[in-house]
Amino acid sequence: MSRRLTLSFDNGPTPGVTEAVLEELAQRGILATFFVVGHDLKREGRRELAQKAKDAGHWIGNHTMTHSVQFGTSVDPGLPDAEITAAQEVLGDLAEETRLFRPWGNGGVLGPDLFSTAAIELMKRDGYSCVLWNSVPRDWEDATGWADRALADIRSQDWTVLVVHDIPGGAMDHLGDFLDRVLAEGVEIVQEFPDSCVPIRSGSATGDLHHLITDVPTDKRDKKENE
Numbered sequence: 001m002s003r004r005l006t007l008s009f010d011n012g013p014t015p016g017v018t019e020a021v022l023e024e025l026a027q028r029g030i031l032a033t034f035f036v037v038g039h040d041l042k043r044e045g046r047r048e049l050a051q052k053a054k055d056a057g058h059w060i061g062n063h064t065m066t067h068s069v070q071f072g073t074s075v076d077p078g079l080p081d082a083e084i085t086a087a088q089e090v091l092g093d094l095a096e097e098t099r100l101f102r103p104w105g106n107g108g109v110l111g112p113d114l115f116s117t118a119a120i121e122l123m124k125r126d127g128y129s130c131v132l133w134n135s136v137p138r139d140w141e142d143a144t145g146w147a148d149r150a151l152a153d154i155r156s157q158d159w160t161v162l163v164v165h166d167i168p169g170g171a172m173d174h175l176g177d178f179l180d181r182v183l184a185e186g187v188e189i190v191q192e193f194p195d196s197c198v199p200i201r202s203g204s205a206t207g208d209l210h211h212l213i214t215d216v217p218t219d220k221r222d223k224k225e226n227e
């Protein structure tokens with residue numbers, strides 16, 4: 001089997017950036033997923049761009065409402081609804097039936113801060129697909145060097161799920177060259193996500209999630225347990 005690559009673009013769409021990303025993808029017949037932050041989607045020009053991406057065949061996913069709090073670090077019982085459900089409502093018709101949700105990784109870290117039991121339960125109850133990643137080349141802090149790091153990841157894995165960002169900063173100026181290098185190596189670029197990066201698919205857990213969960217103890221919970 002040839003190596004595979006799944007592309008995901010987080011934190012956009014951004015007017016002035018995403019148009020060119022869509023063009024580079026279209027020129028090469030590549031389909032990807034755009035994970036959008038609910039709060040950002042309300043800003044001028046964003047929804048139209050996300051619709052344009054969807055109309056081109058790309059998938060649109062939920063990337064939290066505020067992109068600012070990790071479930072595993074919070075005691076707020078309302079956080080899963082505030083970050084997941086509220087953003088899904090903002091997405092509305094843009095969302096896929098598979099309800100793609102990508103948590104905020106605070107720099108791409110796959111660790112116990114990512115989720116709480118409550119957040120996992122919400123995703124299962126409401127049929128979400130939790131989409132993680134296995135390559136974060138930190139394009140936001142290195143607009144030119146990210147492509148080499150991404151390529152190294154692609155060479156070292158059977159199926160890479162790459163996270164880059166269609167935001168200002170110049171990284172996406174190198175997307176076309178990067179895609180040409182990937183294609184020249186015979187890598188197959190697909191839209192689907194591998195099970196290894198989707199621990200919950202349409203509400204059903206496909207793997208062990210314990211390493212991704214912290215439940216911050218609260219005074220309330222302690223009291224309850226003692227009663």
Ligand SMILES: [Zn+2]
Binds near residue numbers: 067104
């Ligand atoms: Zn993000």
